[in-house]
Amino acid sequence: MASGSVEDLVETLRCLPGVGPKSAQRMALHLLQRDRAGATRLGEALLRAMEQVVHCERCRIFTERQPCRWCSDENRHAGEVCVVESPADVLAIDRSTDYRGRFFLLLGHLSPLDGVGPADLGLDLFENQLDAGEIEEVTLATNQTVEGLATARYIADLCARRQVPVLQIARGVPVGSELEFADGGTLSVAFAERSRVVG
Amino acid sequence: MASGSVEDLVETLRCLPGVGPKSAQRMALHLLQRDRAGATRLGEALLRAMEQVVHCERCRIFTERQPCRWCSDENRHAGEVCVVESPADVLAIDRSTDYRGRFFLLLGHLSPLDGVGPADLGLDLFENQLDAGEIEEVTLATNQTVEGLATARYIADLCARRQVPVLQIARGVPVGSELEFADGGTLSVAFAERSRVVG
Incomplete structure (x- = not known):
């Protein structure tokens, strides 16, 4: 121009x-x-x-102050920790669920081929919190991808070694969807993890 | 967050x-x-x-200096003016054609219902340049839409009143396209404005 x-x-x-060259120009x-x-x-x-904006020293979320709004919220149970991959997950969980613990952000997932190890996900910090007895219960809410599940498995092991209880979010057919359009993997998990309604 | x-x-x-709320967050x-x-x-x-960045006082393109790079380029013929609607058109014409005149930007098209009249398109400035004898030939390259064509018609009239010659860019079937997929309007123009190849 x-x-x-x-x-x-x-x-x-x-x-x-x-945003590519054409969108940028527009x-x-x-x-x-x-x-x-x-x-x-x-x-x-x-x-x-x-x-x-920096990372919260406790949960690694983006914040302007230490600790962040979530970690300093007295209405949240500090001993309950939900592990997620990205800040967008925190927003989504906060919008749609009544979870009232705090979060821990991995900002990624384990990916040895890309050179992403436990330290890159802040898991040394997480282990320190486990060792210090700051964490009483962990909820795993990583993505349901191969990498996300492998990362969840790794974190579950960290907790198991210290006898800290671990939960994982429910997997199955999405609410509002039709079975006909569910993929095979989802349907398989939905049957394997079905729950008893009566009796 | x-x-x-x-x-x-x-x-x-x-x-x-x-960019909506979801893209903005991402x-x-x-x-x-x-x-x-x-x-x-x-x-x-x-x-x-x-x-x-301001508008060039001569052609209304975005520039940091007066006159802009195009208007001050001595290799361009200052008497030849190509009228376009938007700055993106200038870039496209410059990239693909060997046009070596200068430009005049309307930054829109005539749209009485939206309150866009000739003055909003800088046509008073354009008339001044016509009256001052600065323009020897005009090429109309507005969009081939109803509004673009109406605007082109209006500008052609301004030029005709001062006996300034006016050209319009060729219309027809796009290069590389198949006739089967050309729309009816384009095909109709392509036949109405066909040119003689032999004899």
Whole structure:
């Protein structure tokens, strides 16, 4: 666009996930033409967030203060810990369930081929909390993928060695879905883990 | 996410076109977790662009200096003007054609129902340039939509009144396409505006 600033803007917009050269150009032109105030607010919000947001030293969630809102919430049971992979999982669980313990974020899953080991997931910190007796019960809510399940297995072992009870979230056919469209793996788990209703 | 800065970031990301609450959250978490340097660069680029980028006084394109790179390029024929709706059109034309005149940007099209009249498209500026004899030939390259064509018609009339020659870009079946999949309107124009190859 004949202008270094505009080219820079298009180029830097590509750091957003899912934004390629065409979308970046469309976004830049949209902001310049129709929403300069919004773009200025976005620029300021980006700089402020990158400067001020850190990981909670206790649960690794994004926060501006130590400990984070979740870990310092006195209405939450500090001994109950739900282990999840990503911050988005925390938001989803908080929106939809009545879980009232705290969280522990892995920010990923075990992946030896990519060089992601237990320390990269903060599991040394988690073990310290187990050893210090800060954790009375663990709920595993990693993704139901091969990597997520392997990571859950690893954490369950850490807890078992210290006699800390571990729960896992229920697996089965999604609520509101039709059996016809459930995949085989889900259906198989739903039958293997069926529960008694009467008798 | 327990943090005002993160919530602000998610909220302000929604000023980007096509970004809803879910994408905004995904983008914010991605930047915080994986690309803080990129996010900082993006924030700076946004603020710099919004502060420094203005419209060229001659052609209305986005620029940091007056006149813009296109209008001050001595290798371009200043008397030839190509009228387009958006900055993206300029980039596309520059990338794919050997057009070597300058541009004039409408930044929209005539739309009386939305209150967009000739002055909103900078056509008073365009008329001044016509009256000053700065324009020797006009190429109309507005979109082939009802509004784009109506706008082109209006501009052609402005030029006709001053005996300035006007060209329009060719319409027809896209290169590389199959006739079977061309829409009726395109096919109809392709036949109405067919050109003689032999004799």
